Amino acid sequence: MLRPEISSTSPSAPAVSPSSGETRSPQGPRYNFGLQETPQSRPSVQVVSASTPPGTSGAAGDRSSSSSSLPCPAPNSRPAQGSYFGNKRAYAENTVASNFTFGASSSSARDTNYPQTLKTPLSTGNPQRSGYKSWTPQVGYSASSSSAISAHSPSVIVAVVEGRGLARGEIGMASIDLKNPQIILSQFADNTTYAKVITKLKILSPLEIIMSNTACAVGNSTKLFTLITENFKNVNFTTIQRKYFNETKGLEYIEQLCIAEFSTVLMEVQSKYYCLAAVAALLKYVEFIQNSVYAPKSLKICFQGSEQTAMIDSSSAQNLELLINNQDCRNNHTLFGVLNYTKTPGGSRRLRSNILEPLVDIETINMRLDCVQELLQDEELFFGLQSVISRFLDTEQLLSVLVQIPKQDTVNAAESKITNLIYLKHTLELVDPLKIAMKNCNTPLLRAYYGSLEDKRFGIILEKIKTVINDDARYMKGCLNMRTQKCYAVRSNINEFLDIARRTYTEIVDDIAGMISQLGEKYSLPLRTSFSSARGFFIQMTTDCIALPTDQLPSEFIKISKVKNSYSFTSADLIKMNERCQESLREIYHMTYMIVCKLLSEIYEHIHCLYKLSDTVSMLDMLLSFAHACTLSDYVRPEFTDTLAIKQGWHPILEKISAEKPIANNTYITEGSNFLIITGPNMSGKSTYLKQIALCQIMAQIGSYVPAEYSSFRIAKQIFTRISTDDDIETNSSTFMKEMKEIAYILHNANDKSLILIDELGRGTNTEEGIGICYAVCEYLLSLKAFTLFATHFLELCHIDALYPNVENMHFEVQHVKNTSRNKEAILYTYKLSKGLTEEKNYGLKAAEVSSLPPSIVLDAKEITTQITRQILQNQRSTPEMERQRAVYHLATRLVQTARNSQLDPDSLRIYLSNLKKKYKEDFPRTEQVPEKTEE
Numbered sequence: 030m031l032r033p034e035i036s037s038t039s040p041s042a043p044a045v046s047p048s049s050g051e052t053r054s055p056q057g058p059r060y061n062f063g064l065q066e067t068p069q070s071r072p073s074v075q076v077v078s079a080s081t082p083p084g085t086s087g088a089a090g091d092r093s094s095s096s097s098s099l100p101c102p103a104p105n106s107r108p109a110q111g112s113y114f115g116n117k118r119a120y121a122e123n124t125v126a127s128n129f130t131f132g133a134s135s136s137s138a139r140d141t142n143y144p145q146t147l148k149t150p151l152s153t154g155n156p157q158r159s160g161y162k163s164w165t166p167q168v169g170y171s172a173s174s175s176s177a178i179s180a181h182s183p184s185v186i187v188a189v190v191e192g193r194g195l196a197r198g199e200i201g202m203a204s205i206d207l208k209n210p211q212i213i214l215s216q217f218a219d220n221t222t223y224a225k226v227i228t229k230l231k232i233l234s235p236l237e238i239i240m241s242n243t244a245c246a247v248g249n250s251t252k253l254f255t256l257i258t259e260n261f262k263n264v265n266f267t268t269i270q271r272k273y274f275n276e277t278k279g280l281e282y283i284e285q286l287c288i289a290e291f292s293t294v295l296m297e298v299q300s301k302y303y304c305l306a307a308v309a310a311l312l313k314y315v316e317f318i319q320n321s322v323y324a325p326k327s328l329k330i331c332f333q334g335s336e337q338t339a340m341i342d343s344s345s346a347q348n349l350e351l352l353i354n355n356q357d358c359r360n361n362h363t364l365f366g367v368l369n370y371t372k373t374p375g376g377s378r379r380l381r382s383n384i385l386e387p388l389v390d391i392e393t394i395n396m397r398l399d400c401v402q403e404l405l406q407d408e409e410l411f412f413g414l415q416s417v418i419s420r421f422l423d424t425e426q427l428l429s430v431l432v433q434i435p436k437q438d439t440v441n442a443a444e445s446k447i448t449n450l451i452y453l454k455h456t457l458e459l460v461d462p463l464k465i466a467m468k469n470c471n472t473p474l475l476r477a478y479y480g481s482l483e484d485k486r487f488g489i490i491l492e493k494i495k496t497v498i499n500d501d502a503r504y505m506k507g508c509l510n511m512r513t514q515k516c517y518a519v520r521s522n523i524n525e526f527l528d529i530a531r532r533t534y535t536e537i538v539d540d541i542a543g544m545i546s547q548l549g550e551k552y553s554l555p556l557r558t559s560f561s562s563a564r565g566f567f568i569q570m571t572t573d574c575i576a577l578p579t580d581q582l583p584s585e586f587i588k589i590s591k592v593k594n595s596y597s598f599t600s601a602d603l604i605k606m607n608e609r610c611q612e613s614l615r616e617i618y619h620m621t622y623m624i625v626c627k628l629l630s631e632i633y634e635h636i637h638c639l640y641k642l643s644d645t646v647s648m649l650d651m652l653l654s655f656a657h658a659c660t661l662s663d664y665v666r667p668e669f670t671d672t673l674a675i676k677q678g679w680h681p682i683l684e685k686i687s688a689e690k691p692i693a694n695n696t697y698i699t700e701g702s703n704f705l706i707i708t709g710p711n712m713s714g715k716s717t718y719l720k721q722i723a724l725c726q727i728m729a730q731i732g733s734y735v736p737a738e739y740s741s742f743r744i745a746k747q748i749f750t751r752i753s754t755d756d757d758i759e760t761n762s763s764t765f766m767k768e769m770k771e772i773a774y775i776l777h778n779a780n781d782k783s784l785i786l787i788d789e790l791g792r793g794t795n796t797e798e799g800i801g802i803c804y805a806v807c808e809y810l811l812s813l814k815a816f817t818l819f820a821t822h823f824l825e826l827c828h829i830d831a832l833y834p835n836v837e838n839m840h841f842e843v844q845h846v847k848n849t850s851r852n853k854e855a856i857l858y859t860y861k862l863s864k865g866l867t868e869e870k871n872y873g874l875k876a877a878e879v880s881s882l883p884p885s886i887v888l889d890a891k892e893i894t895t896q897i898t899r900q901i902l903q904n905q906r907s908t909p910e911m912e913r914q915r916a917v918y919h920l921a922t923r924l925v926q927t928a929r930n931s932q933l934d935p936d937s938l939r940i941y942l943s944n945l946k947k948k949y950k951e952d953f954p955r956t957e958q959v960p961e962k963t964e965e
């Protein structure tokens with residue numbers, strides 16, 4: 030006879046025997062005060078757990094079963110975290126005998142409160158959307174240690190406020206990540222396009238944006254409000270009353286909540302009224318929706334001016350495929366994908382934010398590079414560190430949950446606290462292995478991180494935890510495993526009621542296993558006990574060895590479902606036993622929660638050392654990831670000088686995508702030659718080259734090695750790109766408008782320290798206008814010392830090098846080869862960059878020829894092109910005098926522009942102008958007079 034795959038006893042985990050002489054009431058637990066609970070007396074049943082991935086299981090692993098409110102012993106008199114403990118015995122007695130209905134309600138306390146609280150005066154509702162109603166805040170800790178996606182799912186709430194009257198344009202922002210207890214404040218002046226706010230918001234990638242209700246008064250919304258709502262269509266948007274944007278309250282919040290290590294932030298922000306106002310509204314709102322308050326002195330609060338990092342606007346980030354691939358948003362063919370070998374959610378979040386906001390401080394970058402170098406040279410250090418780091422969970426999120434005090438005690442909150450204490454223990458136990466792995470490191474940054482691990486508080490917390498929590502309680506994958514860990518987390522003999530409840534639980538689980546085993550024997554079926562967070566215990570049977578239609582299964586099997594070759598079902602008895610199991614669990618969680626709360630209140634004063642730990646872990650993880658990327662490809666350590674010089678650099682994403690290594694190219698840009706015009710036929714590699722330079726620049730500025738044989742960079746304070754993306758589905762006219770908006774943004778914001786990449790500007794309009802626009806833009810950018818790369822098909826532009834010595838023409842070579850079989854000429858792309866402008870003519874037609882365009886069409890196109898070219902030449906044929914006039918006009922325009930832009934004093938300006946005039950007379954000896962416009 031086939032037996033169920035289940036063992037009701039196991040040597041390592043002896044089940045509490047039903048023969049222990051206790052009588053069991055069908056309704057409730059039985060008690061045996063003489064028995065001592067040991068950590069080993071856990072349910073011995075071996076089940077196939079249909080586990081949800083830890084990252085998705087939310088607060089307490091079994092989200093489905095944890096929703097009703099815990100009965101609260103003194104709901105209104107809770108002075109501080111864990112203060113129920115004094116009342117432990119009375120409460121325990123109360124609850125064991127009682128009414129602890131677990132899982133009866135389908136909505137969590139938070140869910141239940143949410144709609145009600147929306148009606149309070151805090152929220153004025155949103156005239157346009159009601160997105161926030163659908164948001165279920167995730168306070169619980171996600172244990173996913175590898176999923177970068179869950180690590181980056183939006184969890185940031187941002188409050189934005191703008192000054193009024195004369196202060197319009199002064200922006201205050203405050204943001205908090207629900208997975209990371211850190212508030213970032215910023216205040217800055219923005220221009221009328223609000224480019225900085227939009228960029229900052231895009232980098233934060235918020236879950237929700239909060240603004241004052243006065244910003245969207247009916248029929249009179251501010252421009253900032255309109256722009257934000259237009260740009261963040263998929264983000265929940267909430268307006269709250271202006272009175273909550275209160276700078277005095279903001280300062281009070283910071284004084285109350287900021288941990289001592291970061292309290293200098295107070296000095297930085299005390300006169301920055303707008304960011305103070307924003308933080309007041311933000312914290313009020315977060316406490317309100319989270320139904321919890323942050324514990325005093327628990328938050329890391331930082332002020333972040335915009336000058337500490339390089340600015341990359343959101344469309345540039347998209348063009349460069351920093352985080353999202355333009356062709357396929359699901360794959361990771363992005364810079365993030367190239368560099369992401371992180372092992373923890375914190376490391377991956379840190380990498381993401383660094384890519385979007387690279388550093389500008391050379392010293393810090395070099396310190397990071399030193400670390401990467403050491404990791405590359407010392408294999409033992411690299412592998413030792415990587416193996417410890419990969420065992421860390423999401424420390425930031427753990428901290429975030431630990432520093433929040435729920436306003437209401439729910440089963441969710443209880444379960445979550447127990448889980449988090451187990452995670453805390455797991456995390457602290459990794460500090461010593463991390464120290465051992467780092468003990469021989471040399472570079473200052475690694476030594477500094479090693480030093481931060483010497484903090485005595487890690488040991489103090491761990492010791493305290495170990496007095497209450499079992500040594501073998503640890504984080505485990507699988508919801509049933511984690512449930513067992515939670516049940517048996519607290520040592521035995523701390524609370525006798527708890528010990529009894531756990532024995533009861535063990536017996537119920539063993540009974541379930543026994544019952545399923547008996548059913549298997551009864552029907553001669555290969556039944557297995559399985560568990561899922563949604564169903565609890567259920568029965569599974571594979572159809573491999575037995576082919577049985579659903580209707581021939583015994584009638585006592587109910588709720589039958591079939592997935593692939595496996596039946597899942599339950600029985601009425603099993604449902605009842607599951608209920609009893611849940612009931613007993615609820616008691617266990619509740620008593621454990623009280624013990625955990627007391628413990629947390631004792632260790633709370635030391636918990637801030639976790640900020641250091643999470644910082645250390647995420648930084649080490651990112652640096653290891655950089656080193657890992659280097660081991661897979663021959664990257665080189667970058668230098669920082671005044672020159673952008675890359676020897677044989679290649680595109681890192683293209684390398685990842687293609688089977689062969691991309692063709693490498695050189696780049697050389699200095700202040701004296703800071704404007705590169707790049708030409709070449711279609712498909713010759715222009716856009717790829719532009720992107721490659723920006724990607725290398727970003728990699729260098731975050732402290733990574735770069736894909737080249739040698740590289741030197743000038744720090745870029747901003748990186749701007751205008752690169753058309755292939756997935757543009759807009760119409761031609763709107764493509765043009767998009768182009769114009771992007772270029773206007775660059776012209777408004779670029780300065781001498783920018784890196785600017787412009788690809789095919791003016792292609793959305795006719796040739797003459799396109800050239801005109803390109804010319805004007807080039808002339809403007811030439812007045813800056815920015816490093817600019819300008820790729821174009823307008824060969825007319827290349828002649829600008831005659832007027833500006835800092836312009837350099839480069840082109841991509843192609844070769845023409847005879848295809849003997851077809852008797853046609855084919856183009857061979859070399860992807861090699863050379864000096865000068867391209868000599869290729871009609872390459873559009875050649876590209877069309879090799880494409881699948883019908884030959885007759887190509888032939889027609891060729892004829893029409895010849896005719897049009899002839900006509901244009903006739904029209905353009907001009908006299909030498911006309912050419913001189915044109916040159917005069919250009920020179921005049923330049924003079925006026927120089928005069929306007931010049932920072933020179935009047936005397937120097939006069940000398941400069943007279944020199945130019947002299948040069949002009951030499952160049953055009955027959956022209957007598959400088960036009961009136963210039964004199965002016």
Ligand SMILES: Nc1ncnc2c1ncn2[C@@H]1O[C@H](COP(=O)(O)OP(=O)(O)OP(=O)(O)O)[C@@H](O)[C@H]1O
Nearest residue numbers: 691692693709710711712713714715716717718860
């Ligand atoms: N350095 C390189 N090594 C290998 N392949 C390359 C290189 N540069 C470009 N390619 C390949 O050539 C294709 C076309 O390159 P790219 O889009 O940069 O050309 P382009 O000159 O900008 O074309 P267009 O003018 O039509 O926009 C790329 O998708 C890539 O597959």
